[in-house]
Amino acid sequence: MPHHGDATREGEIAADLPPASDAGLRFIGRIETPFITRGDCPRQGDMENGPDCVLNLAPIYGPALREIGKRRHLQVFYWLHAARRDMLVQRRKGEGPMMGTFALRSPLRPNPIGVSVVRLLRVEGTRLFVRGLDCLDGTPLLDIKPITCREEMR
């Protein structure tokens, strides 16, 4: 998978996009996973048999976790900080036909936001132990939302 700094390959299209200054994000913490390189990351997280990971929030967000321990599943938003952001046409995993970026779930996108559904195992202060992530260790955390049954089925 190409990453920031990689050259554009034949057939791929990169664009000179407008500056990313329409809105600003604050990182609310970091995600701890056992995946140190991209090669370590599974294709998709596994809520049952995947490794335990930690959503490590900055202490200021402690009050925002009130009642979260009652939830079994969470939707986690994170920032794919290693991804280049100018690719419009690319190949899935460097193979197969050229596809538009919005027809792929590649991390290389104009706003590289990842979202995963995880199972909540336990809460220790502002550290949430979860299962189901596939992102790199140190990935910046953006948000956590509860998932209701209805949303799980969508």
Added chain:
Amino acid sequence: MPHHGDATREGEIAADLPPASDAGLRFIGRIETPFITRGDCPRQGDMENGPDCVLNLAPIYGPALREIGKRRHLQVFYWLHAARRDMLVQRRKGEGPMMGTFALRSPLRPNPIGVSVVRLLRVEGTRLFVRGLDCLDGTPLLDIKPITCREEMR
């Protein structure tokens, strides 16, 4: 539902959060819906019977839509531009017990990113007609990702 500019209510907790300058977003377009005020917005989008809405992308993103017409369902990311971002503890819809922001799906959150699954009806240039949104007309669009069966079931 409180919005930007509303006073904090008794029991709610707002925080003086760090600046939102860890990463920048670029709006890739705007969403057109029939919902002009918050009161018009349904509690949740309806992919079957909801109104047709449009994901209106800036022309520069045209190439990034290649092959998207083959997809039936899309995950749409957008920026909840009207939401205040400093609430840590709040009440769901102004009712019920005080809850931590991360235990709620309220739009009032440190990084107000919304995500919905929609049904793709048709594509006309850089305008995607979809069903299943519940956001305000004019909402800034951040990203579009295809949904596979497996992800729909998660």
